[in-house]
Amino acid sequence: MNIQIRERPDAAASAGIKTAIADCDIHPARATKDELHPYLAKRWHSHLETFGVHPYQGMMEGPPYPKAQPNASRRDAYPPEGGPQGSSLSFMQKQHLDPNNVALGVLNPLNTGQGIRNQDLAGAICSAINDWQIEKWTAKDSRLKGSVVVANEDGVSAAAEIRKRAGDKNFVQVLLLSRNVEPLGQRRYWPIYEAAQEAGLPIGVHAFGFGGNPITASGWPSYYIEEMVGHSQCQQTALASLVLEGVFERFPKLKMVMVEAGFGWAPSLAWRLDKVFARLHAEVPHLKRKPSEYIRDHIWWTTQPMEDPESRDHLFQTIEWIGWDRLLFATDYPHWDYDEPSRVLPAGVSDANRQAFYLDNAKQLYGMA
Amino acid sequence: MARHVIAPVDELPPGSRKFLEIDGRPIAVFNVKGEFFGLLNRCPHQGAALCEGPLIGLASSSDPGEIEYTKLGEILRCPWHGWEFDIRTGQSYCDPRRFRVRAYPVSVEPGTNVVKGPYVAETIKVAVESDYVVVEL
Numbered sequence A: 001m002n003i004q005i006r007e008r009p010d011a012a013a014s015a016g017i018k019t020a021i022a023d024c025d026i027h028p029a030r031a032t033k034d035e036l037h038p039y040l041a042k043r044w045h046s047h048l049e050t051f052g053v054h055p056y057q058g059m060m061e062g063p064p065y066p067k068a069q070p071n072a073s074r075r076d077a078y079p080p081e082g083g084p085q086g087s088s089l090s091f092m093q094k095q096h097l098d099p100n101n102v103a104l105g106v107l108n109p110l111n112t113g114q115g116i117r118n119q120d121l122a123g124a125i126c127s128a129i130n131d132w133q134i135e136k137w138t139a140k141d142s143r144l145k146g147s148v149v150v151a152n153e154d155g156v157s158a159a160a161e162i163r164k165r166a167g168d169k170n171f172v173q174v175l176l177l178s179r180n181v182e183p184l185g186q187r188r189y190w191p192i193y194e195a196a197q198e199a200g201l202p203i204g205v206h207a208f209g210f211g212g213n214p215i216t217a218s219g220w221p222s223y224y225i226e227e228m229v230g231h232s233q234c235q236q237t238a239l240a241s242l243v244l245e246g247v248f249e250r251f252p253k254l255k256m257v258m259v260e261a262g263f264g265w266a267p268s269l270a271w272r273l274d275k276v277f278a279r280l281h282a283e284v285p286h287l288k289r290k291p292s293e294y295i296r297d298h299i300w301w302t303t304q305p306m307e308d309p310e311s312r313d314h315l316f317q318t319i320e321w322i323g324w325d326r327l328l329f330a331t332d333y334p335h336w337d338y339d340e341p342s343r344v345l346p347a348g349v350s351d352a353n354r355q356a357f358y359l360d361n362a363k364q365l366y367g368m369a
Numbered sequence B: 001m002a003r004h005v006i007a008p009v010d011e012l013p014p015g016s017r018k019f020l021e022i023d024g025r026p027i028a029v030f031n032v033k034g035e036f037f038g039l040l041n042r043c044p045h046q047g048a049a050l051c052e053g054p055l056i057g058l059a060s061s062s063d064p065g066e067i068e069y070t071k072l073g074e075i076l077r078c079p080w081h082g083w084e085f086d087i088r089t090g091q092s093y094c095d096p097r098r099f100r101v102r103a104y105p106v107s108v109e110p111g112t113n114v115v116k117g118p119y120v121a122e123t124i125k126v127a128v129e130s131d132y133v134v135v136e137l
């Protein structure tokens, strides 16, 4: 029995933060199953009813591991009017955007058409999600900006969707996920990079996805905690592939954001790649520079989850390598591993670096400076 | 110490909780199987409204494969990152940062070998006076 005297408490008080911030990873959700219907051709309504969706991997009824909290979200983030966490703009404003002084919020919708095998359906759902982001979110709150979601396994249709949204100020990036059918550097994804470069949109690579491969490099693990750390392995595979396949040689203006996979592993991955590159560069002669140089030039990193080592010096050394100009603050609202802006950065950071960390880097990357 | 009457007992049946603000401080009072507990409604980790979380039990293990589930309904799990606190004492059971390096020696207690973390949620004294629940602050 769990009777609450006050059924629906007010928005959890946030300690708040005085300076304006950018939040580069916010997850908007659909309030109802049918919320996309107005943006989907009738043909797909009946298709969905009759055939459903077929993802690349099994466990169709939900994600492969139950999450630590319902919908992987904060338990205090259920909107008072009902629906899942992250599905109400007014509650998001009251609980997060206003008290935390969010000046720019980048939306990264999950549960899109990405990962669906029927590519026509995948493309239709992704495009519907993009329309929905405008109508439900970005047109109603100018602080919010969308991410163009695309049917990533079909490079041609994905590129068409990016071109359709190019120049639309409601969107500030293209969204991919890290778990795909193949590592992200492979040629099938290149039309996406070409279109994004042309549109001047950075590509956010968010941890997660339904590519059909096991969650770790050595198979399906037993625990959700292993999936959580598996995100960084997967992101490393994606990043190595992007560098080694020559994506940044071919698309020299492409900018990428590693979203929600940590960043503490970045230096060691780069050091390792540089070391083997010294001996094996003949295998990848299309690379003109050391792998670490591509990483430093082309990659930005969102902060949630921030590494939290025992010694803050270790954190600062890692950031020194990455560059204070490369980190983008993110909360991951409304998800359960949310980072509270006023509590996340240890003391001892200069004002200039704080300003870059919380706001300026994001404004610059997303062309809002 | 001021005493604040917060509710007739009937309004706070077992399994219920009440959120209130006393002297500008967010407080929550719980009725757990007839016993009353009060906590400051702020998580010592990143400041979440701690008492929005579910009351669960404590999973502990003496050996891989051996799992005990005790203190049913007495462990409050933070609605954000899920840190767990004993509602009787406010003591945290897990500090994820130190847990990994095991800076705290494992103390074997009756039925558990859970490492208590250094974080303690603030508890508030609650009394029932002639059928009113009263908080001391």
Ligand code: FES
Binding pocket: B043, B044, B045, B046, B047, B048, B078, B079, B080, B081, B082, B083
């Ligand atoms: S704020 Fe409570 S566990 Fe993080």
